[in-house]
Amino acid sequence: MEFQTPAGVLECTPHTLIVAGWTGRDRAAVDHHIEELAAIGVPAPSTVPLYYQCAPALLTQDSVVQVLGTESSGEAEPFLLKSGGTLWLGLASDHTDRALETYSVAHSKQICAKPVAPDLWKLDDVSDRLDQLELRSWILEGGSWKPYQDGTLASILPLASLMDGIEMSEGTAMLCGTLPAIGGVRAADDFKMSLSDPVSGAKIEWQYRTRCLSAVS
Template identity: 60%
Template sequence: MQFETQSGPLSFSCTRLVVAGWTGRDTAAVAHHIEELAAIGVPPPSTTPLYYRVSADLLTQATELQVLGPDSSGEAEPLLIQHDGALWLGLGSDHTDRALEATSVAASKQVCPKPVATALWQFDEVADRLDDLTLESWIEESGTWVPYQSGTLAAIRPLLELMDGAPMSDNTAMLCGTLGAIGGVRPAVKFKARLGDPHSGREIMFDYTAHPLPIIA
């Protein structure tokens, strides 16, 4: 896939994709998120944070996706990419099957594509202010975009700390966890997200549609 960077286009071929879960820095907030998901039948994690390996070919820049059934939705997450010895920061969505999540979190992540934005920032350029970066998302409900997530990366464990739990070799991508959902986790077909840097005024944005396929028994 091709990414846009300030130093020019970057070609990246993902061979290892990791989805980090339960990465909240506030342990009380993590416990609340676990309770939130438990309310819809999701079993608690064995440990926190937890690193899920999923198929590398799930990583995509497509804006039109196909998913099985009507029960999936996205989550805005910082994206780390290791390429040619350098670390990059981007924006992705851990699109997840919410119905399957109640049976197996790992399986719910494996069955859905992981869309990402087409822009990357050099990690070193923002490393000194990661906590100030803003993360937001919206979902479409009844034809209107409504806020779904809003906060800063200060709510997520330090990204370099997360890398200690899942070392990044070249051609690795990692989604680094997310913020709580405003109004609770729920399915949505249309999703958009934004990563902002208040210091420079730069932002990364993307949106996509996840078209549900019929479930045939």
């Protein structure tokens, strides 16, 4: 993969991909969400937070990704990468098959590509204001872009705390959890997302489209 960073172009091949789930900072809200999902058949996590192991080959910078069927959707998330001895912060989408989620959340994570924006910041450069960083996403719905997620990283467990739960070694990438969907989780063919630093004015943005494959049997 190739990223643009303040230090220049970074080329790397991640060898480990972790997708952190159930990472909300408000534990009561997380527990309530677990109960809501259980009511529609989504299995409860064994621990909170939970670190799903996924194939690093799922990471992509393509602007079009293929999915099976029509019941998948994106989620904007902070993206951490350890490369060249440095921790980098970026933006990714935990695209997930919602129908498969009712069978196994782990399987639903593994079946979909994880689009990643092509820009990274040094984590140290924003570590003093991580909670102020703004995470947003939009979906194309009814011919116009509709707000889908909007909040700050203060809603997610501190990134340092999340890294304590795994071995963040060289070549490890992690998606760090997300924010609630405005109007509820739903599928959309077009998804765009941003991570903004209100202090410096810097912004990471990415947009992608899904191409649905027929689920034949």
